[in-house]
Amino acid sequence: MTTSEKIAALRLSMQEHQIDAFIVYSADPHMSEYLPGEWQERSWLSGFTGSAGFVVVTKDKAGLWTDGRYFVQAPAELEGSGIDLMKDGVEGTPNYIDWLLSEVPDGGKVAVNALATSNTNWEALGQQLAAKNIDVVDLPLLKEIWKDRNSGGPKNPVFVHPVERAGKSVVQKLLDIRQKMEEQQASVHIISSLDDVAWTLNLRGSDVEANPVFLGYIVLTKNETVLFVDLEKLDLDARRQMDEAWVKMRPYEEFFPYLQQIRNEKILISPNTNQSVFDALKNDNTFIKGPVPGNLMKATKNETELQGFRTVMQRDGVSMVKFLYWLTQNAGKEAMTEYSIGQKLLEFRKAGKNFVGESFGSIVGYGGNGAIVHYSAKNEGSKAVTNEGSILVDSGGQYLEGTTDITRTLALGAVSDEFRRNCTLVLKGMIQLSMVKFPRGTRGVQLDAVARMALWKEGKDYAHGTGHGVGSFMNVHEGPQNIRKDMNAQELLPGMVVSNEPGFYAENTYGIRHENLVAVKEAETTAFGTFYEFETLTVCPFDRNALDISLLTGEEKNWLNTYHQWCREKLENDLEGEVKEWFLDQVKPI
């Protein structure tokens, strides 16, 4: 089926059900960022494969809302589909609620699949559409249309993430969570996000691409902890670990029936849980809506997890240096494409101890493709790479001890002065943010500008956040903290790992991004309070050929030299021969 045919089939189904508009959020029942294949409803329907965006279809119009990262990719993928691109955050683009209010008649009906709609979205939708007496209903219309949908869930193994790496036992985690339940006077607690489920039980899986998670729900009551999961997937050690922590296991399919018999309880539940869960619990229960307590515990890494990060960063750094050497030496000499470069990088990483897989599909953007923020080169049609211009490589690995995420931008050959200037401005932002010290209580939104100021001074900016949380052998994107322009009330706390990744994108010409991971740590306590700073975790040199060193202040040069010296100490013993020689040249003082 072409996209137009799918939309036509959906409209037919909408007509049968007397629905005026149908919304397809980019979501699964666990509100995951990366969706299992069977839940890629939005991609299936629209053809747009980006990580964020949703589609709204009425009887004669269809729109895809997505953000700045996809303003180049989306139009290409939507071409000929009849779906209009609605650029989120760009002046003149209507909010989808306003759009619905103008397109749907008074007293009309809007449908969503409640299983793939968060309670937050469901309620906001209902409240806002009530202004025009529009009803929101739960109708999984794509079920009927998407014939070859591969449902039933993946069958990948679920295995133990041992306490030696997790730093905290399942029993202790459950105790800590139950204490938070008590503080909030909750008698039941539902955990539905996959990374929270995996973190809580010190289990890992591979049901979602690049995320070491598995499909599951946890219900904590006063007396029991129940994991709803495809039982066959758990290996013996995993089952033993559940038994030892008094965790009962039940089939994944029994989750909703189990919920339906819960009565007269105070239920601590995240409003980011799918609406079907709320519907199943709606009789005779009270909801205490709030964040999953384990989520903040997960975000603030313990010393064992931080040590795991430090270990894998060194390992990842060795692979990155070997890769960068290979790339810079061979570009222009042997045939390579963006796709083959990504594969080569994966090969280097695979040689690393305890490497499990990529932490996300690597982004290798050559020349103008570097300006596509979440570009993903496919084997077919991927650009040939030579020794001209610049390339942006954003990649990461999942290791048993931790997760990496790194971006380096390289000059493969001659680059313009303008490129070098912008590449240096971005680096200045990354360095300034690396050096910042800040008092307890500071939120990411207060620090975001630090990474942008050098660009802002020249009327330049990047249309993405500066930093996202990173899990410990866990999802490469996690909350609740981030460093963005958006208002996020979560304070930065010691142990939180975040990316520091400003960028600059010249459409169709080149893309620049420098990314290190950093951990929040306590710096000092003075008469003015406790201050935190960032510990840089990522170990890999920056390409000085891409920079205009004259633009760096003395303080910034000093930071770069100290960083490169530190990289040398961390990596030189694991390198040899020509690679080492090249590396030592890369890390020498500027």
Place this chain on the structure above:
Amino acid sequence: MTTSEKIAALRLSMQEHQIDAFIVYSADPHMSEYLPGEWQERSWLSGFTGSAGFVVVTKDKAGLWTDGRYFVQAPAELEGSGIDLMKDGVEGTPNYIDWLLSEVPDGGKVAVNALATSNTNWEALGQQLAAKNIDVVDLPLLKEIWKDRNSGGPKNPVFVHPVERAGKSVVQKLLDIRQKMEEQQASVHIISSLDDVAWTLNLRGSDVEANPVFLGYIVLTKNETVLFVDLEKLDLDARRQMDEAWVKMRPYEEFFPYLQQIRNEKILISPNTNQSVFDALKNDNTFIKGPVPGNLMKATKNETELQGFRTVMQRDGVSMVKFLYWLTQNAGKEAMTEYSIGQKLLEFRKAGKNFVGESFGSIVGYGGNGAIVHYSAKNEGSKAVTNEGSILVDSGGQYLEGTTDITRTLALGAVSDEFRRNCTLVLKGMIQLSMVKFPRGTRGVQLDAVARMALWKEGKDYAHGTGHGVGSFMNVHEGPQNIRKDMNAQELLPGMVVSNEPGFYAENTYGIRHENLVAVKEAETTAFGTFYEFETLTVCPFDRNALDISLLTGEEKNWLNTYHQWCREKLENDLEGEVKEWFLDQVKPI
């Protein structure tokens, strides 16, 4: 009556009315920051004279909650009162709601004066205390106890702020406000904040110290605009202006009776309006709670108002330079106190054309008193000032064309290297914020750190905001924008005037603050969007004797030299003789 006697009388009254706790917010019926004398209930009851804070009294405890600006002043004023200081924002200090929940018995009663309690506070209180079945009731208990309260309101004249200075006619303002009412489908709109009332009708008064406002309410219906005001106070021009804009005038006392007859209307009203207004309207009306539309219009100054600011800054700068010359030449030679210095500064300002009065009580803090952020030296007991150490002078003027607010910190004699270092770090912050350029959509919370980074790097900070909005011949503190650590969703918009005033305070030793006013203006539009920058408005040199120039970067030195050169151009023609000679020395390049 002593404070203890007042508290005892209140407790007696609480007992009679079966009240478990009584809250005295720092507020009047118009939710003003500076309160008319008769509404200084909290100061009267507690003896604490700071601008922010509230008191809660139970049958055996009493607490005053206030913020970091008053941690030195409050204990002094509360001594012997039996009222405990509750330090807001300091770890371990209970939120007053939590405190009430622990002190008031289940099913108890908490009373407030609804006329001096915003709807926001009223509702939050009710909702949060409901957890323990505690009722919130409206009881103006202080009415009975405060015998010599001077009620009836001031009788100061209300006069026209002509369109030549306001830049926009009353008719146009009312049209603009009615358009916003229509957009929100409101049929009635209440304006109760005094600066919004004065701004809307291009009138000014002097009912509140330092704020050129008058007691009044405005009600806009579909067909009429009614100003509730003491009619005698309006001069002929003011009455004529009201007639020409079809504004009806009614006695101030008729406001509540008028409200009580409003039925079946959709009422646009700020939740920052006093609860008695909501109570009067509660029958058969719908509330649309939201900001007063005129408030944002007031905050984004038009070109006429900006020109007014530029004009008065020059005039204020001349007075400031003459004052600074007098102070630096005479400190240690003639007898002077913090209080007399403030009076002397007022004299210099009075010589300026169209000077109306101080925009707030000047803060002259010598040595350790400089560390008391909102210090107010009284005639009696004010510290003698000599030519030793440093002095902080924060002051401002109301002129018919605009409002000023400026802080300079001076070394009157020898100062320590540590002082000079901190004084320079604060200046670095002020300069960095002055230089920042930022994209449309940026909020103050994103820029606050820019002014703090230099201090943060050394584990230092200041316990107040970096910037507040400033009115145009209007209140020196206004919203909705600010530059603070707090989350404030209001974007900075062209025409907004804000202060840029980082500081540093060494308790009992010295205080440092540098403050300029700046206006947001459009800088450029590039491929990455529209960028804004700050235009500095304040014209007055900084004391180089207080600085360690070696700590400034080349960019910062350049900013300072450019600023001083600009000051020279603006002021030198209005100075002569020794003052001019001294001034030219102050503004020469560093």
